[in-house]
Amino acid sequence: MRKTKPFLAPIAAAALVIGLAGCQGGDIEGELTQKATQALSDAGLDSAEVSFEGREATVEADSADDAAAAGEVVAGVDGVEGVTAMGPDGEVALDSAAEGDSTDDADDTATDDATDDEGDDSAGAGDDAEDDAADDDAAGDDATDDAAGDDDMADGDDDGAATDAEKSEAQAALDKTAAITFVTGSAELTADGERAVREAADTLDEFENVRVTIEGHTDSVGPSGANKALSKRRATAVLEALTAQDVDAERLTARGLGESDPVVKDATAASDLAKNRRVEFVVTD
Structure with a gap:
């Protein structure tokens, strides 16, 4: 009769790897949440809430303006790879230069x-100086042609x-x-x-x-x-x-x-x- 080989050791090893990966992901999310929450507090946006799935953040606030501002603050936190800002009426667009950038x-x-x-x-300034010089030359020509040219220059129209x-x-x-x-x-x-x-x-x-x-x-x-x-x-x-x-x-x-x-x-x-x-x-x- 053929004996069945035990599989308990490989299964236990796989469970250990999965458990370690889960702990690592949780550590990253916890660290980013702490840093983002502190950044929001420093910016005076304590009412905004932030959560993470991996390095992707979701920010929620009571108004669209606060949600956009909070999203920009969180986007500037080192390690954050993306931000979704949510206001009372749904997702709020972030400024393209601020989102995802430090x-x-x-x-x-x-x-x-x-x-x-x-x-x-x-x-x-350089262009203005050249234009003024050219205008002065033109004004001088007008003055030579007739006295009316002087009057036009004084008015600032010529x-x-x-x-x-x-x-x-x-x-x-x-x-x-x-x-x-x-x-x-x-x-x-x-x-x-x-x-x-x-x-x-x-x-x-x-x-x-x-x-x-x-x-x-x-x-x-x-x-x-x-x-x-x-x-x-x-x-x-x-x-x-x-x-x-x-x-x-x-x-x-x-x-x-x-x-x-x-x-x-x-x-x-x-x-x-x-x-x-x-x-x-x-x-x-």
Whole structure:
């Protein structure tokens, strides 16, 4: 009669391997949960809840804004490979630059944006200097031709430069533009935001000689580097929307200031945070 070979030893070994793997996965999830919970607390988002399946996080909050902000904070935690943010009405889209990236990556992006801004400003200043020199030459020719040319230059019309009065009037009109709003955590304009951009385009058409800087601002929720990068993308989105309305791109500059210049300092209330999330137009020339 053939004897049956015992299988108990292999089965026990397999069970031991599976048990160790399970403990390791639990350790990773526990460690990430602890780190993410601390990051949320540091960002003032204690009400948000975070859980992990492996390195994939699920964040839940009582509002869409808090869910998006909490998702960005958790995405910046070292070791996190993906984040799903859930608000009261379902999943909330995260800012593409913040999701799955570390805070260091966001800071690098912000640094690159700042460098781009400085480059743009320098290039713009150089172009303005060349344009001014050419305008001065043209003004001199007009003065030689007739005295009326001098009068036109004094008005600021002949060389295409805005007068101080035009700048002041344009700034006052732009300050009355409706708030430009975006889809939470993104640089996508809402329907109200698109209407506000059209309003600003009408003002710029009326004052066709002025140049403006479009400044993007965010609240202080989430990593500062991610906030600055988001503010630059929002300012750029407004610039592109204005050029789509036939505003000359050479008249426009976009800057992202992130959370550095709040309307309400040390804001914690939702209404105050909303005031700090804004796009402003600053007449420069």
